[in-house]
Amino acid sequence: MSFVTVTTPALAAAPRPSAARRQGEEDIAVASRSRVGTVIGHLVLVLLAVFSVFPVYWMFATALRAPENALDQTLLPWPLSLENFAYVWDTIPIGSMLVNTFVMALTLATAQLLIAVLAAYGFAVWNFAGRKLLMFLFIGSWLVPFQVTMIPNYVLVSQMGLLGTIGGVVVPQLAGAFAVLLMVQHMRAFPRELIEAAHLDGRSSWATLWSVVVPNMRPALAALGIMAFISAWNEYLWPTLIMRQSDALLQVGVRSFLSAEGNNWGATMAAAGLACVPVLLIYIFLQRYVVDAFVRSGLK
Template sequence: MAFVTVAPPATVLGGANRVQSTSEDLAVGSRRRGGVVLGHVILVLLAVFSIFPVYWMFATALRAPEDALDQTLLPWPLSFENFAYVWDTIPIGSMLLNTFGMSLVLAAAQLLIAVLAAYGFAVWNFAGQKVLMFLFIGSWLVPFQVTMIPNYVLVSQLGLLGTIGGVVVPQLAGAFAVLLMVQHMRAFPRELLEASQLDGRSSWATLWSVVVPNMKPALAALGIMAFISAWNEYLWPSLIMRQGDALIQVGVRSFLTAEGDNWGATMAAAGLACVPVLLIYIFLQRYVVDAFVRSGLK
């Protein structure tokens, strides 16, 4: 007796394969959605963890002076007495203006020096290039506490103690700014540089007419970082400035005295000092993202 095996219809096999493929796609899609949800939850938690100190600063500033040490999350009733006290006690308007000017000068100087130095390192080949690069890297790795006393002696010999110039001069060049710009310029297409030279442009003209216009995101990001770093600097200005009414970093300290600490006023002054930097970052944050997400041409 012979047995004959009958193959299942093609439509049945095709339907089974489609069902299996659909179930696998659903499983993969659910895993992806689960990963996305988990990633968003982690990001939200990190954002809350990062923003909470800023929120607590403003919450303390908006409490009544006698409730400055209250631990409730919501400051109620809202009070602007601390801000009024800060405004009447210290010349915070002129402090913010002086600090803005100092930070702007430092950011512009570091940008200019970084562009010139990075162009030399990235485009030209010269004797001692690697040694100079290692010296830049080494100066970046040296802690500020090591160079603080020599810089203080230099500023004193220049007669700049107690002036904003004494704060600015030792920080006109930044090793981090040079190294960051070197990486961006090394990624710049060599074909454009060669085409510019064939057009008869000098190295100076090539830098400002070809290289710099195509590196606006990187320059904007570096300028923002240099500005914020100069704005937040506290130790060096507190050593150089003899008067506490020149820069906002030193002015905030005036509310912390041996007689007692006025935390409400301190938080109000710190909150006012954060506002300009926050506004600058909000309006220019896309340049920072562009600079770190991609390098080279736009």
């Protein structure tokens, strides 16, 4: 008996994509997902920007309407009118109020910068007994609400005879815990080798601070100065509590258009718009220092 072996031809194997082709397809998929994520991220940022800017736009839109049309809900104010700005200029001394507010905010920002630099240099560079305890107290003072310290500060200002003066607004806020904490972070990132080299050259700690450390921290100082200035400029509750005259500071003067008899919203928005202009200009011209400070987070 003989056996006949029948061989069937093998099925042709399906061609497999090469490794380079698979890698290319994966790269295309990753790039596609990346583009979709980028588009979604930009859309979210645009929506947040519109949401943030719209109140400012509505303020100027209301200020540019005619007084009888101040409560209109149209997005575009038409016809445009400057009557509200003229009324504000004639009703309150807006020029002197801008100057007084600028002096107050600049004084506060300068004082907070100076105290923050000195305190941060001590906390970051020097080793002394009780340093951690003092740092903890600074952090704790930052967490205390302003309403808790408002009455003790008011009594202190009254005993000092500063009620109704710009000094009464400035004195309790000369030191800022946030300013100290921010400067401490930048001081700790500063190279210790430069400080030690300055000491080896015979410079004192005071000279090292102002000739070596401070010149290399201009972006951080500019960012902190801008934030302190804007915070002081926008302060409303404390100046309203201290100032007895409504024509001294801009924050208090804006309130004069709001009364129990009726609210002049057009004039209020015009005065608020004039109050926003200096801050907007300062930020436009100095914004690169703020960005540089937060990107670098100190000198590496």
